[in-house]
Amino acid sequence: MSHPENATVFLKDKERAKWHDDTLWIVRQKRDVTIHQIPEWEKLRELASQIKDHTLSKLDFYLEELEKNATANGIKVHWAENAEEHNKIIGKILDEKNCKAIVKSKSILTEECHLNPFLEEKGIEVVDTDLGERIIQFLKQPPSHIVMPAIHLKKSDISDIFHEKLHTEKGNVDPVYLTHAARLHLREKFLQAKVAITGVNFAIAETGEFVVCTNEGNADMGVHLADTHIACMGIEKLIPRRKDLGVFLRLLARSATGQSITNYNSHFRSPSPGKELHLILVNNGRTKQLAREKFRNSLKCIRCGACMNTCPIYRRSGGFSYGSTVPGPIGSILSPGIDLKKYSTLPFASTLCGSCTDVCPVKINIHEQLYEWRQEITKAQGASLKGLSMKLANGIFKSPLAYKVSGKLMRASLKTLPDSIIYNPLNAWGKGRNLPNLPEESFKDWYKKNRNK
Amino acid sequence: MKKDVPHIGLFIPCYIDQFYPNVAIATLELLEKLGCKVTYPLGQTCCGQPMSNAGFEADSEGTTSKFISDFAKFDYIVAPSGSCVLHVKEHSPKVDKLKKNQEHVQSNIYELSEFITDVLKVDSIKGSFPHKIGFHASCHGLRGLRLASDSERNEPPFNKTLQLMKDLEGLEVVELTRKDECCGFGGTFAVSEEAISVQMGKDRIADHVDKGVEIIVGGDMSCIMHMQGIATRDKDNVQLMHFAEILNQVIS
Amino acid sequence: MSSKASILAAIKGLNMKEKPLPEIPDFDVAPDLIEAYTHSLNGNKGTVVSKEELEQLIAETGFPKIYSSSPSFATFTNCELPQHPADFADLDLAIIEGQFASAENAAIWLDESNLDLRAIPFITAHLVIVIKKENIVGNMHEAYKRIGATKSGFGVFIAGPSKTADIEQSLVVGAHGAMSLRVVIL
Numbered sequence: 001m002s003h004p005e006n007a008t009v010f011l012k013d014k015e016r017a018k019w020h021d022d023t024l025w026i027v028r029q030k031r032d033v034t035i036h037q038i039p040e041w042e043k044l045r046e047l048a049s050q051i052k053d054h055t056l057s058k059l060d061f062y063l064e065e066l067e068k069n070a071t072a073n074g075i076k077v078h079w080a081e082n083a084e085e086h087n088k089i090i091g092k093i094l095d096e097k098n099c100k101a102i103v104k105s106k107s108i109l110t111e112e113c114h115l116n117p118f119l120e121e122k123g124i125e126v127v128d129t130d131l132g133e134r135i136i137q138f139l140k141q142p143p144s145h146i147v148m149p150a151i152h153l154k155k156s157d158i159s160d161i162f163h164e165k166l167h168t169e170k171g172n173v174d175p176v177y178l179t180h181a182a183r184l185h186l187r188e189k190f191l192q193a194k195v196a197i198t199g200v201n202f203a204i205a206e207t208g209e210f211v212v213c214t215n216e217g218n219a220d221m222g223v224h225l226a227d228t229h230i231a232c233m234g235i236e237k238l239i240p241r242r243k244d245l246g247v248f249l250r251l252l253a254r255s256a257t258g259q260s261i262t263n264y265n266s267h268f269r270s271p272s273p274g275k276e277l278h279l280i281l282v283n284n285g286r287t288k289q290l291a292r293e294k295f296r297n298s299l300k301c302i303r304c305g306a307c308m309n310t311c312p313i314y315r316r317s318g319g320f321s322y323g324s325t326v327p328g329p330i331g332s333i334l335s336p337g338i339d340l341k342k343y344s345t346l347p348f349a350s351t352l353c354g355s356c357t358d359v360c361p362v363k364i365n366i367h368e369q370l371y372e373w374r375q376e377i378t379k380a381q382g383a384s385l386k387g388l389s390m391k392l393a394n395g396i397f398k399s400p401l402a403y404k405v406s407g408k409l410m411r412a413s414l415k416t417l418p419d420s421i422i423y424n425p426l427n428a429w430g431k432g433r434n435l436p437n438l439p440e441e442s443f444k445d446w447y448k449k450n451r452n453k
Numbered sequence: 454m455k456k457d458v459p460h461i462g463l464f465i466p467c468y469i470d471q472f473y474p475n476v477a478i479a480t481l482e483l484l485e486k487l488g489c490k491v492t493y494p495l496g497q498t499c500c501g502q503p504m505s506n507a508g509f510e511a512d513s514e515g516t517t518s519k520f521i522s523d524f525a526k527f528d529y530i531v532a533p534s535g536s537c538v539l540h541v542k543e544h545s546p547k548v549d550k551l552k553k554n555q556e557h558v559q560s561n562i563y564e565l566s567e568f569i570t571d572v573l574k575v576d577s578i579k580g581s582f583p584h585k586i587g588f589h590a591s592c593h594g595l596r597g598l599r600l601a602s603d604s605e606r607n608e609p610p611f612n613k614t615l616q617l618m619k620d621l622e623g624l625e626v627v628e629l630t631r632k633d634e635c636c637g638f639g640g641t642f643a644v645s646e647e648a649i650s651v652q653m654g655k656d657r658i659a660d661h662v663d664k665g666v667e668i669i670v671g672g673d674m675s676c677i678m679h680m681q682g683i684a685t686r687d688k689d690n691v692q693l694m695h696f697a698e699i700l701n702q703v704i705s
Numbered sequence: 706m707s708s709k710a711s712i713l714a715a716i717k718g719l720n721m722k723e724k725p726l727p728e729i730p731d732f733d734v735a736p737d738l739i740e741a742y743t744h745s746l747n748g749n750k751g752t753v754v755s756k757e758e759l760e761q762l763i764a765e766t767g768f769p770k771i772y773s774s775s776p777s778f779a780t781f782t783n784c785e786l787p788q789h790p791a792d793f794a795d796l797d798l799a800i801i802e803g804q805f806a807s808a809e810n811a812a813i814w815l816d817e818s819n820l821d822l823r824a825i826p827f828i829t830a831h832l833v834i835v836i837k838k839e840n841i842v843g844n845m846h847e848a849y850k851r852i853g854a855t856k857s858g859f860g861v862f863i864a865g866p867s868k869t870a871d872i873e874q875s876l877v878v879g880a881h882g883a884m885s886l887r888v889v890i891l
C-alpha cells in the first residue's frame with residue numbers, strides 16, 4: 001500500500017479529480033457557514049474535547065455503568081475483543097432467529113470488522129440501507145468516505161448500476177428519480193427484514209441508552225419494523241451523561257455537512273414489548289490505542305468526516321488511496337496503530353497544514369499526531385534511504401563549514417546539472433516545478449561584505 | 454541608534470540564505486529601518502525542520518544544539534519564516550544540557566511580522582504600493598503560530614502580516630475562494646507526494662490568477678519557492694514576493 | 706478470561722489519571738424563538754403551517770389513510786392502529802404531538818408517550834408534528850434539560866423529512882421515511 005502511488009493514479013483523471021476536490025470543498029464551505037452562526041462554537045469544541053478526554057480516562061468505569069444500566073433496561077449487552085468475535089456474536093444471534101436476511105444502516109465499525117463478507121459466507125443476505133452504502137454495495141466497493149460513502153461516484157455511474165440492478169431507465173441521471181427507485185427497492189427490504197443492524201453514534205453510561213443519527217431515517221425504518229435490533233459500537237463511543245448529547249449533537253452534523261442537526265436522532269433505551277435489543281461493545285485494538293499516550297486522544301473521534309472534507313490531500317487523492325477503513329487525516333493516525341508497516345506511508349500523506357485539527361469538533365490534534373507517527377515509523381524502519389540522507393543532512397547543518405561547502409556545491413551543481421544525482425529528491429521536484437533562479441552570492445557572503453567588514 | 458535597544462539575532466533559514474538572499478537583506482534592512490539592532494550570527498546553519506518533519510526529530514539534536522548556542526545570547530530571535538520559527542518553538546528535540554538557553558530561545562523567537570506588530574508595537578507601515586495582491590498564508594504561520602485567524606475556526610478576524618500592509622496606498626488585497634488552503638509544499642512532502650504537491654500548488658496559484666492578482670505575497674519562502682517553481686514552469690502571469698521585500702521597499 | 710474481563714483489565718492496567726468532566730454552561734439563544742424555529746425548519750426542508758392551512762391541505766389532498774394521535778386533529782383519523790407496524794406501510798399521513806422543540810435546529814422531541822407505534826413517524830408518507838408555542842426552547846442544552854431523567858424506551862429528535870444527498874451531493878427529500886414534515890405551532 002503506497003499512498004503516493006495511489007494518489008498519482010487518482011490525479012491522472014484530471015477532470016474527475018477536480019470534481020472530487022470541488023465537491024468536498026463545498027461541503028467544507030457549508031460547514032464554515034453554519035459554524036459561524038454559533039458564537040459559542042469554539043467553546044463547544046472545548047467542552048466536547050474535555051468530555052471525551054474525561055470519558056477515556058475512566059473508560060472502564062463508564063463501560064461497566066453502561067452495561068449495568070443497559071441491562072436493567074432490557075438490552076442484551078455483549079463484549080467483543082476483536083472483529084472476529086463481533087462477527088461471531090452477530091452470526092449466533094442470526095442463527096438463533098433462523099434469519100437469512102438482514103437490513104443494516106451505516107456503521108463504520110461493521111466495515112472495520114468486515115461483517116458483510118462474514119455474513120454472506122453464511123448465506124445471509126445483507127442489505128445496506130443507507131443510499132450511498134447501497135450504491136457501493138451494488139458495486140462491491142468499500143466506502144470512500146465515512147459520512148458520504150459514495151462521494152467518489154458521479155451520478156452517471158450510479159445511473160448505470162441502478163439500471164443494471166434496479167432496472168431504472170438507461171441514462172436517466174436525475175438524482176430524484178434514482179433516489180425514488182432506491183426508496184421503492186429498499187422499502188421492500190425493510191418490510192421483510194426480521195433483524196436490523198445499526199451502528200451507534202453515542203452511548204450514554206448514565207442512562208444505558210444509545211443514539212443513532214441519520215438523515216434518511218433508514219436506521220429507524222429498519223429497527224422499528226424488525227423484531228430484533230443489533231447495535232454495534234466501538235468502546236470509545238461512550239459519553240457519561242445524557243445532557244452531554246446537547247454538546248455533541250450541536251457539533252456533529254454541523255461539522256459533517258453543515259446542517260444544524262441530522263433529521264433523525266433516535267435514542268434507544270429498551271426494546272419494544274416482545275422485541276429484542278442487543279448492544280455489542282467492541283474493542284478491536286482500541287485499548288491498544290488507548291495505551292499509546294501520544295495517540296490516545298484519537299479515540300475522541302465522533303466520525304463526522306470534517307477532517308476529510310477539509311484535507312487538501314484527501315480531496316485530491318480520494319478515500320481509496322488510503323487503503324484503510326477510515327481514510328483521511330483521522331484514518332492516517334488510527335491505521336498505523338493497527339498495522340504500522342502496511343500503513344507506513346499514511347502519516348506522510350500530509351503537509352501538516354493543520355486544517356484537520358482546526359475543524360475537528362472534538363479538538364483532536366490530528367496533524368501533531370501525524371508528526372508523531374512519522375517519528376515512530378522512522379524509528380521502526382531504521383536506517384532507510386531517506387533516513388540516511390537526513391542523517392547526512394544533520395551532519396552538514398551541524399557544521400558551518402560543511403554547510404557552506406555543500407551549499408556552494410549545491411548551487412554550483414544545480415547550475416550545471418539540473419537533474420543532479422547529488423540531491424536525489426530534486427528529480428521529483430523538477431517534474432512539475434522549476435528550481436529557483438540562483439543568486440550570485442548567498443546572504444552570508446553578502447552580509448560579510450556589507451555589515452561585517 | 455539607541456544604546457538600550459534590544460539586540461536581535463537574525464535567523465535566516467538555510468534555503469533563504471542560499472536561494473533568496475534578497476529576502477534576507479530586506480528583512481535585515483527593514484528591522485534596521487525600524488530602529489532595531491540586528492546581528493546575523495555567521496555560524497548559523499539550519500533549524501532542523503526538514504529532518505524532523507521527515508520523521509527524524511531524534512536525529513536533529515546536533516543541529517538543534519548548534520542553533521541554541523548560536524542564538525541564546527540575543528534578546529530576540531527573528532526570522533522571515535513562520536515555518537522555521539514554529540519548528541524551533543515546538544518541534545525541536547529537547548536538549549537537556551542546554552535547557553535554560555533552549556527555553557529562552559523558544560520563548561523569544563518570532564516570525565518577522567509578529568515581531569513587528571507584537572514586540573515593536575508597530576500598527577502598520579506607511580508608503581505606497583499600487584498593486585493587486587493576493588495573500589498566501591503559510592500553514593505553519595497561520596495555524597501553528599496563529600499569525601492570522603483561519604477560516605476553520607470561529608474567531609474574530611485578524612492578520613498580523615496584512616495589518617502591516619493595510620495602510621499602503623494603492624494596495625488592493627483580493628479575497629480568495631479558498632482563503633487559507635495549503636500550497637502543497639510540506640517539506641519532504643513536495644517530493645514524496647510529488648503529484649499531489651504539484652496539483653495543490655497549481656490550484657493555489659489558479660485561485661490567485663483567476664482573481665487578477667499581480668503578485669502573490671507570502672511570509673514563507675518555502676511556499677513561495679514551490680509556487681514560483683510551478684508558476685515559472687507553467688508560464689503563469691503572476692509574480693511572487695515575500696512581504697519583507699515589499700515593506701522594505703516602501704518604508705521611508 | 707472473558708472479553709469483558711480482558712477489555713476492562715486492559716483499561717485498568719493503564720492506570721490513567723482521571724481528567725475533569727466539565728459542566729455545561731448556558732448559552733445565549735435567539736430572541737424570537739418562533740421565528741428562529743421557522744427559519745431552522747426551512748433549512749431542514751420542513752415547513753411551519755397553521756392549523757387552518759393543515760385542515761385545508763387535508764381537505765384538498767384527500768389522503769386515503771390518515772392516523773392522528775394528536776387530540777387537536779383527532780377527527781382526521783380514518784384507520785385503526787395495526788398490530789404490526791408493517792401494516793402501516795401504506796399510511797399517507799400521520800399527525801402526532803411533539804413535546805418540545807429546539808429553535809436553533811428545529812429538532813422536535815418525541816418519545817413513546819407520543820408514539821402509538823415507534824415506526825409511525827418514519828413509515829408514514831407525510832408527517833405532521835404539533836407543538837405548543839410555549840414549548841419551543843432555544844437550543845439543545847435547554848432541550849436536554851427539558852428531557853431531564855425521563856424514562857422512555859425510545860425517544861427521538863426529528864428535525865425534518867427523510868432526505869439524502871448521496872448522489873453527487875444533490876439534496877433529495879424523501880429517501881426512505883416521510884417525504885414531508887409539516888409543523889403546526891399552536
Ligand code: SF4
Binds near residue numbers: 301
Ligand atoms: S477526527 Fe475529528 S474531524 Fe475527523 S472525523 Fe473524527 S471527529 Fe471528525
